Amino acid sequence: MAKQLDYTTMREIFTRFQDAEAEPKGELNHVNAYTLVVAVALSAQATDAGVNKATAKLFEIADTPEKMLELGEEGLIEHIKTIGLFRNKAKNVIKMSRILVDQYGGEVPNSRAALEGLPGVGRKTANVVLNMWWRYPAQAVDTHIFRLGNRSGIAPGKDVVAVERAIEDNVPVDFQQHAHHWMILHGRYICQARKPKCGACLIRDLCQFEDKQL
CATH class of the missing domain: 1.10.1670.10 (Helix-hairpin-Helix base-excision DNA repair enzymes (C-terminal))
Structure with missing residues (x-):
């Protein structure tokens, strides 16, 4: 060291x-705070290019937690099955979307603790979202x-x-x-x-x- x-x-x-x-600029494609959280969560042990390819059509039809819940876990899997650990990631995205709808009115919270409390979101993902979306250093x-x-x-x-x-x-x-x-x-x-x-x-x-x- x-x-x-x-x-x-x-x-x-x-x-x-x-x-x-x-x-x-970050290299993960997104259109709002929610899709940024999803993209970063999906990028664990995967390349940004691979995630962008998988989410290109996904985010056209599911760019809010409500729409993601409508798509459902199996529907989500069809979009992200080229990404490593896709089944576990799909479960986490659906769980995360449910929590966002039920506890945060469909909005992505902007505190590190709240973000880290979401399934599939660790400290790194929380920091990426805070930095890229809310311009917090x-x-x-x-x-x-x-x-x-x-x-x-x-x-x-x-x-x-x-x-x-x-x-x-x-x-x-x-x-x-x-x-x-x-x-x-x-x-x-x-x-x-x-x-x-x-x-x-x-x-x-x-x-x-x-x-x-x-």
Whole structure:
């Protein structure tokens, strides 16, 4: 695990990220808060591209919890059966939709605790929704961010909560809104697990990773 980078280095790293892409976007397609929650929940152990393909037609007919309940579990499965763990995910989406209708008037709550109380929604999913829909600077730590944070020294931590806290504590506040998006995209496309593309990395000179590749 790398040591936490100092403030000056952190500021330079995120300035470079911002200069390269000022408004990074999440890659999961959605049309409202509800479809965002569903998409993120479906993306566990699946690719964003795979989820987008499965939800393209689904969200045309079921973009609210009420419509999802009308579609039903078996109807939902027909749309998402190309996604890993689709049966369990379908059960959770239907349960989640029922709770949203019965307890929240069909609206997606915007507190982390309430979101985490929904079936199939963990801390990462809650943070993604808070950040992308309500523009709250929550840090959703996935495998890409965990790897990048520990390799580079941007946010070292033994678990995802520690990495999340390191981002919150050490990334300058003016970069907090987009921090996790910059890190996800950098981890997904540049700082890859097996063959990191260090030669194309815009923070190579600032990164603490010792086994840099060409």
